[in-house]
Amino acid sequence: MHSKETEAATQKAKDLIRMSVARACCLEPLQEFSLxxxxxxxxxxxxVAGMTAALSLANQRHDVYLVEKEKQLGGMARRIHxxxxxMDVQAYLNDLMHKVYQHPLVHVYTEAAIxxxxxxxxxxxxxxxxxxxxxxxxxxxxxxxxxxxxxxxTEYLYGEDERVMTQLELEERIAADDTAITDxxxxVMIQCVGCRNEDRNYCSRICCSHAVKNALTLKEQNPSMDIxxxxxxxxxxxxxxxxxxKASENNxxxxxxxxxxxxxVEAADGEDRPVLRVTATDYILGRKIELDADLLVLSAATVPASTSDEVSRQFKVTLGPDGFFTEAHVKLRPVDFAAxxxxxxGTAHYPKHIGExxxxxxxxxxxxxxxxxQDSLIASGSVCxxxxxxxVSCGACISACSYGAIDFHENAQGYRAARVxxxxxxxxxxxNAKCPTGAIQLKHFTDKEIVRQLDAEIPDPKILATA
Amino acid sequence: MEGEGAFKPRVVGFLCNWCCYGGADLCGVSRFQYPPYIRVIRVMCSGRVDPAFVLKAFANGVDGVFIGGCHINDCHYNTEGNYDAYGMASIVKKLLEQIGLDQNRLRLEWVSAGEGIRFAEVMNDFSAKLKKMGPIGKSEGVPDDVLKRRLEAAMQMVPYIKLVERERLHSNLRTEEAYEKFYASEECDRLFKELITDKLEISQMIALLREKPRTPVSLPSCWGCRVGYCQACQHFGAAGVVPVR
Known part of the structure; x- marks a missing residue:
């Protein structure tokens, strides 16, 4: 990075080494400890995610406490058929739930809140x-x-007209053999409803496949339906x-x-029946088209669970800008939190298919x-x-530490002092930077070590240097 | 590239382990070019940088101090120490002005571990600015001994400054805008003047008096002409000392 100034670069390297040596002179061995x-x-x-993980851990002989906020297990998969x-999701889900309830090491708490x-x-x-x-x-x-x-x-007459529904609602009605659907x-399906916009600038990932799945199912049951x-x-x-x-081939x-x-979208009178009239621009034809639909299905966005803020605070784990949880590293630690x-x-991370x-x-x-x-863990000794x-028990360190690692205690002399x-x-x-007296010190980054490093920046302390 | 005698600034940089240090490392691996003036000290978090370190660096005669942390709200720790670095740097900048130094000699930047090129850009810019500013003290017209005394006096005040920062001189809201607004506000300037400026002068007086006994008349002259006789007397009064002419 300093290839044109080789001498100055060498001097920099020497200085950096001198500074590090100066610091190293003050280092004390760290005490690693086991937990x-x-x-x-x-x-x-x-x-599905929670139950699969719970069963996997229970099968490895760990007691697992499974906490669910609803009355029944199953989550979103209960609405997918x-x-x-x-593949038959309900059969898989029932089997999974059965295994969870049967397993002696899985302890299920339903209607539970943390x-x-x-x-x-x-x-x-x-x-x-x-x-x-x-x-x-x-x-x-x-x-x-x-x-x-x-x-x-909130758009496309959803909630105002009962002929407008979301993909999940459509799937439930197909599964219930609702003739209003099959006949x-x-x-008309509209994709990307409520996402890829300014409020939610992400793709919900699963709705395209979901729409194709429902379209194919409907075509199978009623081939004459225009979709x-x-x-x-x-x-x-x-x-x-x-x-x-395949969907394209099936018209x-x-x-x-x-x-x-x-x-x-507007409610209108069609040739022989009341319809929902959808007006859109067809970019291939280069003109406006009107579609008269009996049903309108919206591929609504997948949004973070309403409890994710709370869970994020309770467990001190991070949410991304979209409100989904963020892993520690996309490639190196994809299922770990930084904590x-x-x-x-599961979908707490981002929208996913069941297999994923x-x-x-x-x-x-x-x-x-x-x-x-593991029976015990080795913790780093570089602590305060x-x-x-x-x-002076001012509490500056205590209010700075959001990990809650510091508290007051009474020492042998009867004084109140901070303890880590x-x-x-x-x-x-x-x-350390908050403590007015320098009483609290981070091992391997103490004031003394850093000031030594600072002082070693010049080979011989000149005019301004203090002793 | 430049003449032999050209001014080469001395710079000390405090880089946080997780972001800026990673960015500097990436910058090196990617062979982006920047001037070789900075001497890096790694800290775990930019919030660890004590105001005393910055003042000590200037007292040692470096021309610029750089602090590099993670972008706001990206701190590796949930203490969000980079906000504290922001607050600390803002106060030290005001202190530097009081001492008579260009506050831009202290620079705080957010550089992520992926921004190797940004580290080089910041270094190029900071080096260029420092070159323009010239050597510390001389460019500002503050003699070395006066500068040293003032910086030492400021260092003596660090424990007090920390308490003031905690009690009064901080923004209650943890957002970048709120911090920016607070430290640029008149309210902050007023508090700084009320709480720190006078104390800094008293601290300098004490430093002078520690050297040898002086009278209020002789004090201002060795002060660097910042305080008149009347003010010196006032400070003596505040300190409970009756000056003798």
């Missing part, structure tokens, strides 16, 4: 309020699988492209629209099992330490 690991696990969310590939979560990797304590009352659960690892929700659209002559899909970009990714092609019509020129001992799977959710649930369970299989004789719990200390050293 016991609680062998139990907590899984938050009893959907088949996959695009034609009141409080505290602790650290290997030793968490979470309080859960459920019908059984308030339970205190001790666990070594936690898996967050709280899922996502379907957006409630319809014409059906139009108004889309912005069709993304039936991976091998699901085949189903997109499902795909018409592209632009967000600035979104379709307009140790807490793992992530199951794979990730096994991944999260595997990472958690890796942690829980208080020199009690210098502490090394297990909770993450070693950022903010408290």
């Amino acid at each position: 016991p690991v609680d062998k139990n696990a907590l899984v938050v969310g009893g959907g 088949s996959t695009l590939e034609g 009141v409080d979560a505290e602790g650290y990797v290997g030793n968490f304590t979470t309080k859960v309020r459920s019908k059984r009352g308030l339970t205190e659960i001790k666990h070594g690892a936690a898996i967050i699988a709280i899922g996502a929700e379907e957006h409630r659209p 319809a002559q014409s059906l 139009y899909v108004l889309f912005r970009d069709m993304r039936t990714y991976r091998f699901a492209e085949d189903y997109y092609r 499902v019509k795909f018409i592209r629209y632009e967000p600035e020129d979104a379709p307009v 140790e001992g807490i793992f992530l799977c 959710t199951i794979s990730q649930a096994y991944g999260a369970a595997g990472r958690a099992a890796g942690l829980l299989s 330490q208080v020199e009690e004789s210098m502490c 719990n090394p297990v909770l200390c993450k070693g950022d050293g903010l408290c």
Whole structure:
């Protein structure tokens, strides 16, 4: 980076080494310490992701506490009846639920809410309020699988006209053999409702496949039905492209629209029946078209679960800009949170298909099992330490530490002084910069070490240098 | 490239382990070019940088101090120490002005671990600005001994400044806009003047008096002509000392 100034670069290298040596002279050995690991696990969310992870851990002989906020397990999958590939979701789900209830090591809490979560990797304590009352659960690892929700659209007459519904509602009505659906002559689907806009600037990923799946099912039951899909970009990714092609071959019509020129929906009188008239611009024909539909289906966005803010605060795990949980590293730690001992799977992370959710649930369970299989953990020794004789018990360090690693205690001389719990200390050293007396010091980054490093910046301290 | 005698600024940089240090590393690996003036000290979080470190660096005669942290709300720690770095740097900048130094000699920037090119850009810009400013003290017309005394006096005040920062001189709202607004506000300037400026002068007086006994008349002359006789007497009064002419 300084290839044109080789001499100055060498001088820089020498200076940096001198500075590091000056610091190294003051270093003291760190005391690594071991922490016991609680062998139990907590899984938050009893959907497909949560149940799969719970079963996987239970099969590896860990007690698992599965916390679900609804009355029944199953989550969003209760409303899904088949996959695009034609697999029976309800049969799979019933089997999974059966296994969970049967497993002696899985303890299910339904209609439960997490009141409080505290602790650290290997030793968490979470309080859960459920019908059984308030339970205190001790666990070594936690898996967050709280899922996502379907957006409630506010546009396209949703909620005003009963012929307008979301894809999930359509799927439920198809499964219930609703003749109002199967006998319809014409059906229009609109994609990207409530996402890829300014409020929610992300793609919900699963709705294209979902729409193609429902269109194909309807075509199978009533081949004469006219089905139009108004889309912005069709993304039936991976091998699901085949189903997109199949839908085209089965005469499902795909018409592209632009967000600035979104379709307009109004209730109108058709030739022989009342219809929903959808007006859109067909970019291939280059003109406005009117579609008279009996039913309008909206591919509503997948949005973060309403409880995700709360869970994020309780477990001190991060949410991304879209409100979904964020993993520690996309490639290197895809199911870990930055906070140790807490793992992530399912649509709480981002919208996913069931197959992807199951794979990730096994991944999260595997990472958690890796942690829980250890009897003890080695924690870093680069933590803060208080020199009690210098502490004036002002509490500046305590208010700076959002990890809650510092508290007051009365020492042997009867003075109140700050004390660091090394297990909770993450070693950022903010408290050092807040302490007015320099009583609290982060090991390996003490004031003395840094000032030594600073002083060694010049070979011989010149005019201004203080002794 | 430049003449032998051209001014080469000395710069000390405090880089946070997770973002800016990573950015600097990436910058090096990518072989982006920037001037070789900075001497890097790694800290775990930009919030760890004590005001005393910055003042000490200037007292040691460096021409510029750089602090690099994670982008706001991207701090690796949930203490969000980069907000504290922002607050600390804002106060130290005001202090530098009081001492008679160009406040731009202290520079705080957010550089993520992926922004190697940005680190080079910031270094190029900071180096160019420092070159324009010239050597510390001389360019500002503050003699070395006076500068040293003032910086030492400021360092003596660091514990007090920390308490003031905690009690009064901080923004209650943790957003970048709120911080920017607070430290640019008149309210903040007023508080700074009320709480710190006078104390800084008293601290300098004490530093002078520690050297040898002086009278209020002789004090201002060795002060660097910042305070008149009357003010010196006032400060003596505030400190409970009756000056003898």
